Amino acid sequence: MKTMAYILFFACYTFGLTAQSSILIKNANVWDGTSNQLNISMSVLIEKNLIAQVAKNIPAPEGALVIDGSGKTLIPGLSDAHVHLASTLGLAEIRNDADWMYTAIRAAKSAENFLLLGFTTVRDLGGPVFGLKRAIDEGLTPGPRIYPSGAFISQTSGHGDARNANEPSPYWSGGQMHPIDALGWSFVVDGVPEVLKASRENLRKGATQLKVMAGGGIGSDFDPIHSIQFTSEELQAAVQAAADWDTYVAVHIYTAPGIIRALNAGVKCIDHGHLIDDGAMALLKEKNAWLVPQGFWTMAPASFWEPGKDSIPPARLKKINEVLDGTAREMELAKKYKVNLAFGSDAYGALGFEEYALMEFTARMQWFSPLEVLKQATTENARLFSLSGKTNPYTEGKLGVIEVGAYADVLLYEGNPLEDIQVIVHPTENLKLIVKDGKIVKNAL
Numbered sequence: 540m541k542t543m544a545y546i547l548f549f550a551c552y553t554f555g556l557t558a559q560s561s562i563l564i565k566n567a568n569v570w571d572g573t574s575n576q577l578n579i580s581m582s583v584l585i586e587k588n589l590i591a592q593v594a595k596n597i598p599a600p601e602g603a604l605v606i607d608g609s610g611k612t613l614i615p616g617l618s619d620a621h622v623h624l625a626s627t628l629g630l631a632e633i634r635n636d637a638d639w640m641y642t643a644i645r646a647a648k649s650a651e652n653f654l655l656l657g658f659t660t661v662r663d664l665g666g667p668v669f670g671l672k673r674a675i676d677e678g679l680t681p682g683p684r685i686y687p688s689g690a691f692i693s694q695t696s697g698h699g700d701a702r703n704a705n706e707p708s709p710y711w712s713g714g715q716m717h718p719i720d721a722l723g724w725s726f727v728v729d730g731v732p733e734v735l736k737a738s739r740e741n742l743r744k745g746a747t748q749l750k751v752m753a754g755g756g757i758g759s760d761f762d763p764i765h766s767i768q769f770t771s772e773e774l775q776a777a778v779q780a781a782a783d784w785d786t787y788v789a790v791h792i793y794t795a796p797g798i799i800r801a802l803n804a805g806v807k808c809i810d811h812g813h814l815i816d817d818g819a820m821a822l823l824k825e826k827n828a829w830l831v832p833q834g835f836w837t838m839a840p841a842s843f844w845e846p847g848k849d850s851i852p853p854a855r856l857k858k859i860n861e862v863l864d865g866t867a868r869e870m871e872l873a874k875k876y877k878v879n880l881a882f883g884s885d886a887y888g889a890l891g892f893e894e895y896a897l898m899e900f901t902a903r904m905q906w907f908s909p910l911e912v913l914k915q916a917t918t919e920n921a922r923l924f925s926l927s928g929k930t931n932p933y934t935e936g937k938l939g940v941i942e943v944g945a946y947a948d949v950l951l952y953e954g955n956p957l958e959d960i961q962v963i964v965h966p967t968e969n970l971k972l973i974v975k976d977g978k979i980v981k982n983a984l
Protein backbone atom coordinates (compact mmCIF):
# COMPACT_ATOMS: atom_id res chain seq x y z
CA MET A 540 0.00 0.00 0.00
CA LYS A 541 2.68 2.44 1.09
CA THR A 542 4.91 1.29 -1.78
CA MET A 543 2.11 1.88 -4.27
CA ALA A 544 1.51 5.37 -2.92
CA TYR A 545 5.20 6.11 -3.33
CA ILE A 546 5.33 4.83 -6.89
CA LEU A 547 2.38 7.07 -7.84
CA PHE A 548 3.91 9.97 -5.97
CA PHE A 549 7.16 9.74 -7.90
CA ALA A 550 5.57 8.94 -11.25
CA CYS A 551 3.60 12.18 -11.03
CA TYR A 552 6.26 14.57 -9.94
CA THR A 553 9.80 13.54 -10.53
CA PHE A 554 10.30 13.82 -14.24
CA GLY A 555 12.85 16.54 -14.44
CA LEU A 556 13.35 19.77 -12.59
CA THR A 557 11.89 22.61 -14.58
CA ALA A 558 14.23 25.53 -15.07
CA GLN A 559 12.38 28.81 -15.43
CA SER A 560 14.19 32.12 -15.35
CA SER A 561 11.38 33.80 -13.40
CA ILE A 562 8.37 32.55 -11.48
CA LEU A 563 5.63 34.77 -10.09
CA ILE A 564 3.44 33.31 -7.34
CA LYS A 565 0.34 35.50 -6.91
CA ASN A 566 -2.31 35.91 -4.21
CA ALA A 567 -0.73 33.48 -1.75
CA ASN A 568 -0.96 33.78 2.01
CA VAL A 569 2.69 34.03 2.94
CA TRP A 570 4.39 32.90 6.13
CA ASP A 571 7.90 34.30 5.78
CA GLY A 572 9.69 32.17 8.37
CA THR A 573 9.98 34.88 11.02
CA SER A 574 6.62 36.60 11.59
CA ASN A 575 3.90 35.26 13.85
CA GLN A 576 1.12 35.30 11.29
CA LEU A 577 0.34 34.98 7.60
CA ASN A 578 0.57 37.95 5.27
CA ILE A 579 -2.63 37.63 3.30
CA SER A 580 -2.75 37.69 -0.48
CA MET A 581 0.87 38.45 -1.33
CA SER A 582 2.93 37.97 -4.46
CA VAL A 583 6.45 36.56 -4.57
CA LEU A 584 8.71 36.97 -7.57
CA ILE A 585 11.54 34.52 -8.11
CA GLU A 586 14.38 35.45 -10.47
CA LYS A 587 16.87 32.70 -11.21
CA ASN A 588 17.58 31.03 -7.84
CA LEU A 589 16.71 33.94 -5.54
CA ILE A 590 13.62 35.74 -4.30
CA ALA A 591 13.56 39.08 -6.12
CA GLN A 592 10.44 40.75 -4.74
CA VAL A 593 7.71 40.26 -2.14
CA ALA A 594 4.72 42.62 -2.43
CA LYS A 595 0.94 42.87 -2.65
CA ASN A 596 0.91 43.19 -6.41
CA ILE A 597 3.81 42.46 -8.73
CA PRO A 598 3.35 42.76 -12.49
CA ALA A 599 4.44 39.58 -14.26
CA PRO A 600 7.76 40.01 -16.08
CA GLU A 601 7.78 38.88 -19.69
CA GLY A 602 8.15 35.16 -20.02
CA ALA A 603 7.54 34.53 -16.31
CA LEU A 604 5.65 31.46 -15.19
CA VAL A 605 2.65 32.77 -13.23
CA ILE A 606 1.20 30.60 -10.49
CA ASP A 607 -2.07 31.44 -8.77
CA GLY A 608 -1.70 30.81 -5.04
CA SER A 609 -5.26 31.80 -4.11
CA GLY A 610 -6.38 30.35 -0.81
CA LYS A 611 -3.08 28.58 -0.31
CA THR A 612 -0.18 29.11 2.07
CA LEU A 613 3.36 29.78 0.90
CA ILE A 614 6.16 28.98 3.36
CA PRO A 615 9.95 28.72 3.12
CA GLY A 616 11.42 25.31 2.26
CA LEU A 617 11.74 23.06 5.32
CA SER A 618 15.03 21.75 6.63
CA ASP A 619 16.10 18.75 8.68
CA ALA A 620 19.18 19.22 10.83
CA HIS A 621 19.85 15.53 11.42
CA VAL A 622 19.68 13.06 8.55
CA HIS A 623 21.81 10.22 7.22
CA LEU A 624 21.03 10.16 3.53
CA ALA A 625 23.37 7.26 2.80
CA SER A 626 21.88 5.06 5.55
CA THR A 627 19.12 3.29 3.65
CA LEU A 628 20.56 -0.12 4.51
CA GLY A 629 21.96 -1.48 7.76
CA LEU A 630 25.72 -1.06 8.20
CA ALA A 631 26.23 -4.84 7.97
CA GLU A 632 24.34 -4.94 4.66
CA ILE A 633 26.27 -1.97 3.30
CA ARG A 634 29.50 -3.60 4.29
CA ASN A 635 28.84 -7.22 3.37
CA ASP A 636 26.19 -7.30 0.68
CA ALA A 637 25.94 -4.03 -1.21
CA ASP A 638 28.09 -2.71 -4.00
CA TRP A 639 29.05 0.87 -3.14
CA MET A 640 27.33 2.23 -6.21
CA TYR A 641 24.07 0.55 -5.26
CA THR A 642 24.33 2.20 -1.82
CA ALA A 643 25.01 5.52 -3.52
CA ILE A 644 22.02 5.28 -5.85
CA ARG A 645 19.79 4.46 -2.88
CA ALA A 646 21.19 7.57 -1.14
CA ALA A 647 20.23 9.65 -4.17
CA LYS A 648 16.71 8.20 -3.99
CA SER A 649 16.52 9.05 -0.31
CA ALA A 650 17.59 12.62 -1.06
CA GLU A 651 14.85 12.90 -3.68
CA ASN A 652 12.31 11.51 -1.21
CA PHE A 653 13.28 14.17 1.37
CA LEU A 654 12.94 16.92 -1.23
CA LEU A 655 9.46 15.73 -2.25
CA LEU A 656 8.37 15.89 1.40
CA GLY A 657 9.29 19.59 1.39
CA PHE A 658 12.83 19.46 2.81
CA THR A 659 14.95 21.74 0.64
CA THR A 660 17.99 21.72 2.97
CA VAL A 661 19.42 19.04 5.26
CA ARG A 662 22.39 18.67 7.55
CA ASP A 663 23.78 15.18 7.06
CA LEU A 664 25.22 13.96 10.35
CA GLY A 665 27.35 11.11 9.13
CA GLY A 666 27.94 8.94 6.12
CA PRO A 667 29.55 9.21 2.69
CA VAL A 668 27.52 11.99 1.03
CA PHE A 669 30.13 14.33 -0.42
CA GLY A 670 29.56 12.97 -3.93
CA LEU A 671 25.80 13.14 -3.50
CA LYS A 672 26.01 16.75 -2.36
CA ARG A 673 28.07 17.61 -5.41
CA ALA A 674 25.71 15.80 -7.78
CA ILE A 675 22.69 17.61 -6.31
CA ASP A 676 24.42 21.00 -6.48
CA GLU A 677 25.32 20.32 -10.11
CA GLY A 678 21.71 19.44 -10.91
CA LEU A 679 22.53 15.83 -11.81
CA THR A 680 20.03 14.40 -9.37
CA PRO A 681 17.20 16.00 -7.33
CA GLY A 682 17.66 16.51 -3.60
CA PRO A 683 17.99 19.04 -0.83
CA ARG A 684 21.05 21.17 -0.23
CA ILE A 685 23.35 19.15 1.99
CA TYR A 686 25.54 20.30 4.86
CA PRO A 687 27.74 17.17 5.05
CA SER A 688 29.72 15.92 8.05
CA GLY A 689 31.47 13.05 6.30
CA ALA A 690 32.60 10.07 8.34
CA PHE A 691 31.59 9.67 11.98
CA ILE A 692 34.50 10.28 14.31
CA SER A 693 34.34 7.54 16.94
CA GLN A 694 36.65 6.08 19.53
CA THR A 695 37.41 2.35 19.71
CA SER A 696 34.25 0.63 20.95
CA GLY A 697 32.34 3.88 20.38
CA HIS A 698 29.04 4.39 18.59
CA GLY A 699 30.82 4.46 15.23
CA ASP A 700 32.92 1.32 15.73
CA ALA A 701 31.05 -1.14 13.49
CA ARG A 702 33.21 -4.20 14.01
CA ASN A 703 31.56 -7.48 14.93
CA ALA A 704 32.57 -9.47 18.05
CA ASN A 705 35.37 -11.34 16.33
CA GLU A 706 37.03 -8.58 14.38
CA PRO A 707 40.32 -7.47 15.90
CA SER A 708 41.21 -3.81 15.97
CA PRO A 709 43.27 -2.99 12.86
CA TYR A 710 45.58 -1.16 15.24
CA TRP A 711 46.52 -4.22 17.28
CA SER A 712 46.40 -6.70 14.45
CA GLY A 713 48.37 -4.58 12.00
CA GLY A 714 45.42 -5.07 9.66
CA GLN A 715 43.94 -2.83 7.02
CA MET A 716 41.40 -0.09 7.53
CA HIS A 717 38.03 -1.56 8.44
CA PRO A 718 35.72 -1.91 5.38
CA ILE A 719 33.10 0.48 6.80
CA ASP A 720 35.79 3.04 7.50
CA ALA A 721 37.20 2.58 4.00
CA LEU A 722 33.74 3.27 2.53
CA GLY A 723 33.67 6.65 4.26
CA TRP A 724 31.34 5.86 7.17
CA SER A 725 33.57 6.12 10.16
CA PHE A 726 36.98 6.96 11.52
CA VAL A 727 37.69 4.85 14.58
CA VAL A 728 40.42 6.81 16.31
CA ASP A 729 41.97 7.18 19.75
CA GLY A 730 44.13 9.94 21.15
CA VAL A 731 44.57 13.54 20.13
CA PRO A 732 46.75 13.00 17.01
CA GLU A 733 44.31 10.47 15.53
CA VAL A 734 41.29 12.67 16.28
CA LEU A 735 43.04 15.59 14.58
CA LYS A 736 43.86 13.46 11.54
CA ALA A 737 40.27 12.23 11.19
CA SER A 738 38.88 15.74 11.69
CA ARG A 739 41.18 17.21 9.08
CA GLU A 740 40.47 14.38 6.65
CA ASN A 741 36.74 15.18 6.82
CA LEU A 742 37.40 18.92 6.46
CA ARG A 743 39.61 18.21 3.43
CA LYS A 744 36.70 16.46 1.76
CA GLY A 745 34.31 19.35 2.38
CA ALA A 746 32.69 18.70 5.76
CA THR A 747 30.70 21.75 6.86
CA GLN A 748 30.77 20.54 10.47
CA LEU A 749 32.25 17.54 12.25
CA LYS A 750 30.19 14.73 13.77
CA VAL A 751 31.75 13.15 16.82
CA MET A 752 30.34 10.23 18.78
CA ALA A 753 30.53 11.36 22.42
CA GLY A 754 28.57 8.59 24.12
CA GLY A 755 26.72 5.29 23.89
CA GLY A 756 24.27 4.62 21.07
CA ILE A 757 21.21 2.50 20.42
CA GLY A 758 22.25 0.96 17.11
CA SER A 759 25.73 -0.11 18.21
CA ASP A 760 26.42 -3.25 20.25
CA PHE A 761 29.53 -2.58 22.29
CA ASP A 762 28.82 0.75 23.97
CA PRO A 763 26.26 1.06 26.76
CA ILE A 764 24.09 4.20 26.75
CA HIS A 765 25.78 5.45 29.93
CA SER A 766 29.26 5.31 28.37
CA ILE A 767 31.03 8.62 27.77
CA GLN A 768 33.21 8.59 24.69
CA PHE A 769 36.39 10.56 24.02
CA THR A 770 38.29 12.39 26.72
CA SER A 771 38.03 16.16 27.09
CA GLU A 772 41.39 16.51 25.31
CA GLU A 773 40.19 14.44 22.35
CA LEU A 774 36.96 16.44 22.08
CA GLN A 775 38.92 19.69 22.34
CA ALA A 776 41.16 18.49 19.50
CA ALA A 777 38.15 18.01 17.19
CA VAL A 778 36.76 21.40 18.27
CA GLN A 779 40.12 23.05 17.54
CA ALA A 780 40.42 21.42 14.11
CA ALA A 781 36.87 22.53 13.27
CA ALA A 782 37.41 26.06 14.61
CA ASP A 783 40.57 26.40 12.53
CA TRP A 784 38.34 25.85 9.47
CA ASP A 785 35.82 28.31 10.95
CA THR A 786 33.25 25.65 11.76
CA TYR A 787 32.00 23.57 14.69
CA VAL A 788 31.49 20.12 16.18
CA ALA A 789 28.16 18.36 16.66
CA VAL A 790 28.09 15.33 18.94
CA HIS A 791 25.94 12.27 19.35
CA ILE A 792 25.24 12.05 23.09
CA TYR A 793 22.34 11.19 25.40
CA THR A 794 23.54 11.57 28.97
CA ALA A 795 24.00 14.65 31.13
CA PRO A 796 27.65 13.92 32.10
CA GLY A 797 28.52 13.38 28.44
CA ILE A 798 26.74 16.59 27.44
CA ILE A 799 28.59 18.56 30.12
CA ARG A 800 31.95 17.20 29.00
CA ALA A 801 31.21 18.02 25.35
CA LEU A 802 29.97 21.56 26.09
CA ASN A 803 33.00 22.30 28.24
CA ALA A 804 35.22 21.10 25.39
CA GLY A 805 33.65 23.69 23.09
CA VAL A 806 31.12 21.52 21.24
CA LYS A 807 28.40 23.76 19.78
CA CYS A 808 25.66 21.25 18.97
CA ILE A 809 24.22 18.45 21.11
CA ASP A 810 22.37 15.93 18.98
CA HIS A 811 19.81 13.73 20.80
CA GLY A 812 20.49 14.72 24.43
CA HIS A 813 17.49 12.76 25.65
CA LEU A 814 18.94 12.14 29.12
CA ILE A 815 19.89 15.74 29.79
CA ASP A 816 19.22 17.17 33.26
CA ASP A 817 18.61 20.62 34.66
CA GLY A 818 22.30 21.43 35.19
CA ALA A 819 23.37 20.28 31.72
CA MET A 820 20.54 22.27 30.10
CA ALA A 821 21.57 25.37 32.07
CA LEU A 822 25.13 24.90 30.80
CA LEU A 823 23.89 24.46 27.22
CA LYS A 824 22.04 27.76 27.57
CA GLU A 825 25.07 29.48 29.08
CA LYS A 826 27.28 28.27 26.21
CA ASN A 827 24.67 29.38 23.65
CA ALA A 828 24.94 25.88 22.14
CA TRP A 829 22.26 23.99 20.19
CA LEU A 830 20.03 21.05 21.00
CA VAL A 831 18.64 18.68 18.35
CA PRO A 832 16.25 16.22 20.06
CA GLN A 833 14.10 13.59 18.37
CA GLY A 834 10.52 13.58 19.65
CA PHE A 835 9.10 11.20 17.06
CA TRP A 836 11.15 8.30 18.38
CA THR A 837 8.50 7.90 21.10
CA MET A 838 5.93 7.26 18.34
CA ALA A 839 8.05 5.23 15.92
CA PRO A 840 7.08 1.60 15.24
CA ALA A 841 9.41 -1.37 15.82
CA SER A 842 10.23 -1.45 12.11
CA PHE A 843 11.94 1.93 12.48
CA TRP A 844 14.44 0.52 14.95
CA GLU A 845 14.80 -2.82 13.18
CA PRO A 846 14.12 -2.21 9.47
CA GLY A 847 12.23 -5.07 7.90
CA LYS A 848 11.31 -6.58 11.27
CA ASP A 849 8.28 -6.38 13.57
CA SER A 850 10.09 -6.93 16.84
CA ILE A 851 13.16 -5.59 18.59
CA PRO A 852 15.78 -7.83 20.29
CA PRO A 853 15.67 -7.41 24.11
CA ALA A 854 19.13 -5.84 24.46
CA ARG A 855 18.28 -3.13 21.92
CA LEU A 856 14.81 -2.57 23.38
CA LYS A 857 16.41 -1.93 26.76
CA LYS A 858 18.63 0.75 25.23
CA ILE A 859 15.71 2.33 23.37
CA ASN A 860 13.56 2.54 26.49
CA GLU A 861 16.43 3.94 28.52
CA VAL A 862 16.77 6.79 26.01
CA LEU A 863 13.08 7.42 25.32
CA ASP A 864 12.31 7.78 29.02
CA GLY A 865 14.06 11.14 28.93
CA THR A 866 12.31 12.65 25.90
CA ALA A 867 9.50 14.57 27.61
CA ARG A 868 11.83 15.94 30.28
CA GLU A 869 14.32 17.04 27.64
CA MET A 870 11.64 18.98 25.75
CA GLU A 871 10.31 20.56 28.96
CA LEU A 872 13.80 21.64 30.01
CA ALA A 873 14.51 23.01 26.54
CA LYS A 874 11.38 25.15 26.88
CA LYS A 875 12.20 26.18 30.43
CA TYR A 876 15.68 27.40 29.49
CA LYS A 877 14.62 28.71 26.05
CA VAL A 878 17.66 27.11 24.42
CA ASN A 879 18.51 27.11 20.72
CA LEU A 880 16.39 24.24 19.48
CA ALA A 881 16.78 22.82 15.98
CA PHE A 882 14.49 20.51 14.03
CA GLY A 883 16.30 17.26 13.28
CA SER A 884 14.59 13.92 12.84
CA ASP A 885 17.42 11.39 12.49
CA ALA A 886 14.88 9.54 10.31
CA TYR A 887 16.74 6.92 8.36
CA GLY A 888 16.41 3.28 7.50
CA ALA A 889 14.72 1.66 4.53
CA LEU A 890 13.75 3.89 1.61
CA GLY A 891 10.41 5.49 2.43
CA PHE A 892 11.48 6.06 6.03
CA GLU A 893 12.04 9.70 5.12
CA GLU A 894 8.34 10.11 5.97
CA TYR A 895 9.27 9.71 9.63
CA ALA A 896 10.92 13.11 9.44
CA LEU A 897 7.41 14.55 9.12
CA MET A 898 6.32 12.59 12.19
CA GLU A 899 8.67 14.86 14.13
CA PHE A 900 6.22 17.73 13.44
CA THR A 901 3.38 15.72 14.94
CA ALA A 902 5.47 14.65 17.94
CA ARG A 903 6.53 18.21 18.79
CA MET A 904 2.89 19.30 19.05
CA GLN A 905 3.05 17.80 22.56
CA TRP A 906 5.34 20.63 23.60
CA PHE A 907 5.20 23.40 20.98
CA SER A 908 2.75 25.30 18.78
CA PRO A 909 2.73 24.79 15.01
CA LEU A 910 4.32 28.24 14.61
CA GLU A 911 7.16 27.36 17.00
CA VAL A 912 7.92 24.09 15.24
CA LEU A 913 7.76 25.70 11.80
CA LYS A 914 10.31 28.27 12.97
CA GLN A 915 12.51 25.45 14.27
CA ALA A 916 12.36 23.72 10.86
CA THR A 917 13.14 26.90 8.90
CA THR A 918 14.75 29.97 10.48
CA GLU A 919 16.14 28.26 13.59
CA ASN A 920 17.77 25.50 11.55
CA ALA A 921 19.19 28.15 9.21
CA ARG A 922 20.80 29.83 12.24
CA LEU A 923 22.33 26.50 13.22
CA PHE A 924 23.61 25.86 9.68
CA SER A 925 25.25 29.30 9.67
CA LEU A 926 27.60 28.10 12.44
CA SER A 927 29.52 26.42 9.63
CA GLY A 928 31.01 29.89 8.96
CA LYS A 929 33.43 30.06 6.08
CA THR A 930 32.89 26.37 5.25
CA ASN A 931 29.24 27.16 4.42
CA PRO A 932 28.82 26.36 0.71
CA TYR A 933 25.46 28.16 0.45
CA THR A 934 26.05 31.86 0.92
CA GLU A 935 24.36 33.39 -2.14
CA GLY A 936 21.15 34.01 -0.20
CA LYS A 937 19.51 33.40 3.15
CA LEU A 938 17.94 30.04 3.93
CA GLY A 939 14.63 29.41 5.73
CA VAL A 940 12.94 32.72 4.92
CA ILE A 941 10.80 34.29 2.22
CA GLU A 942 12.38 37.69 1.75
CA VAL A 943 14.18 39.61 -0.95
CA GLY A 944 17.58 38.07 -1.65
CA ALA A 945 16.84 34.74 0.00
CA TYR A 946 17.28 31.45 -1.81
CA ALA A 947 14.12 30.68 -3.78
CA ASP A 948 13.08 27.63 -1.77
CA VAL A 949 9.30 27.80 -1.29
CA LEU A 950 6.42 25.43 -0.62
CA LEU A 951 2.77 26.09 -1.45
CA TYR A 952 0.22 24.20 0.65
CA GLU A 953 -3.51 23.71 0.49
CA GLY A 954 -4.53 24.69 4.02
CA ASN A 955 -2.85 26.66 6.78
CA PRO A 956 -0.02 24.83 8.61
CA LEU A 957 0.13 27.58 11.25
CA GLU A 958 -3.30 26.39 12.39
CA ASP A 959 -2.91 22.70 11.66
CA ILE A 960 0.52 21.09 11.43
CA GLN A 961 -1.05 18.06 9.74
CA VAL A 962 -1.06 20.13 6.55
CA ILE A 963 2.73 19.63 6.51
CA VAL A 964 2.56 16.00 7.57
CA HIS A 965 0.53 14.93 4.50
CA PRO A 966 2.40 16.39 1.53
CA THR A 967 0.96 14.03 -1.07
CA GLU A 968 -2.45 15.66 -0.56
CA ASN A 969 -1.52 19.17 0.56
CA LEU A 970 1.83 20.16 -0.89
CA LYS A 971 0.98 21.58 -4.31
CA LEU A 972 4.19 23.30 -5.33
CA ILE A 973 7.84 22.78 -4.43
CA VAL A 974 10.43 25.25 -5.68
CA LYS A 975 14.05 24.69 -4.72
CA ASP A 976 16.82 27.03 -5.82
CA GLY A 977 14.37 28.68 -8.22
CA LYS A 978 13.54 25.41 -9.96
CA ILE A 979 10.17 23.72 -9.87
CA VAL A 980 10.49 20.29 -8.31
CA LYS A 981 6.77 19.55 -8.05
CA ASN A 982 3.77 21.35 -9.50
CA ALA A 983 0.42 19.74 -8.77
CA LEU A 984 -1.65 22.83 -9.54
Ligand SMILES: [Zn+2]
Pocket residue numbers: 621622623664885
Ligand atom coordinates in the same frame (compact mmCIF):
# COMPACT_ATOMS: atom_id res chain seq x y z
ZN1 LIG B 1 22.05 10.26 13.66
